[in-house]
Amino acid sequence: MIRRRWILMVALVTTACGGGDRVVAGAGTTTVDSGFMAALEEQYGADLSIVPGSTAELLELAAQGSLDLVVVHDERQELQFMANNPTAQRAGVFHSRFLLVGPFELVGGISTASAADAMGAIAAAGHKFVTRDDGSGTHSRELALWAEAGVTPEGAWYVATGQGMGLTLQVADQIGGFTLVEAGVYASAADTIDLVPVPLDDAATLANQYSAIRVDEAGLEFFNWLVSDAGVRGIVAADAVVFAEPVYRPGAATATP
């Protein structure tokens, strides 16, 4: 087994391009960091080359033709991409939700009426808020919530990491700040951090919709699988492998993804 891997690698390296027939799929760092994409690949059964990245990064690589398919989560950027690439194909494939998390001792003092209210209260109180600041779907959603709250996020309390979700969550934990986190990453990291979710009344509105966008022919098979009944079963099974409680649910969060 190992020897075969070595030979495979040497072959890859000596030809200097293993590009060939493989399917290169980009996926949001949240889905990769939580271990979900690897489990989904297992369910799919065929080899995929999964490149983690932010929605903005992946759509840029897809536009350059370097990815065959992407799984991303920012509707605005996705629609923009579809307008520029009419031959691409898009479908809502699964969804999770966002959590607003913060230090236990501060969460009690925060308004829980809505996510926007809570974030307004965080800004007003001058509590630290840690932002991805990386063009990811999570970052886009966070900015939309600030706009809803009527807050321009800037100042010493607003900490930008420019990193993926897992590292950003740990920064928030270490400096005792709030952050917007995808439920899957939070579930994977919950053992090692002290942050707790703000119990929001409108938690249901914080859906995190992932879409698959097929960029070229090579991505067709995986795309078709994702939207098929087998794909739906695969998503449920992969989720059960990774998480104790369901995080990623198949299909669209709302009637209109």
Place this chain on the structure above:
Amino acid sequence: MEFLGEVLGDAFRYVFEFGPELRTILALTLIVAGLATAIGVLVGVPFGVWLGLSRFRGRGLVLALVNTGMGIPPVLAGLLLLILLWNDGVLGSWDALFTPGAMIGAQALLAFPIAAGVTAGAVRNLSGDAVEQLAALNVSASRRSWIAAREVWPGIAAAVAAAFGRVIAEVGAVLVVGGNIEGETRVLTTAIVQEARQSNLGAALGLGLVLLAVALIVNLALTWAQLRGEPAA
């Protein structure tokens, strides 16, 4: 304290289990860093010897460029190669993005100036007498370079060690052009990033220990070779 002990325990368990994932990552790391160093050294050392021996206008500028190249941020080297390699790029037809080949290319770009710069420095440190004797030799220029290289070979060994140390420890270039694909382009440094992001601190630290062990073994071998060449005191 309890937390630290737990992480350390996880780290050692991860290393000593030596599972298939770790073996794949280690093998790819050795292949990529090894080939990148080999390319960088094969091109950089002869260039360094030539640069150290020759005298021409603008040599100072070339030396300064090489020395600047020794400090080029890996992520910048990766970015340059990414722009060349992506499908619409100049080398897009190679279809090499997110492959070990692209990673070797990026790391070779990093290894070359180090191999050249350290070698040139060693050659320039030859005593004036040695240089005069070399110049007086009635042999071809390539023969003269070969003699100079043999004279400074501990310096060349240092160049190899420095180049290898640089590429095996860098994360920026391989992350950008490799994409950190599990089982394909994930090496020790990018695996550390991945595990740290997933809050698997024990595995991240374990991978770091493996990285240090590899660097130590390579440096021990090169240092031993250097010392053996030293005249007895």
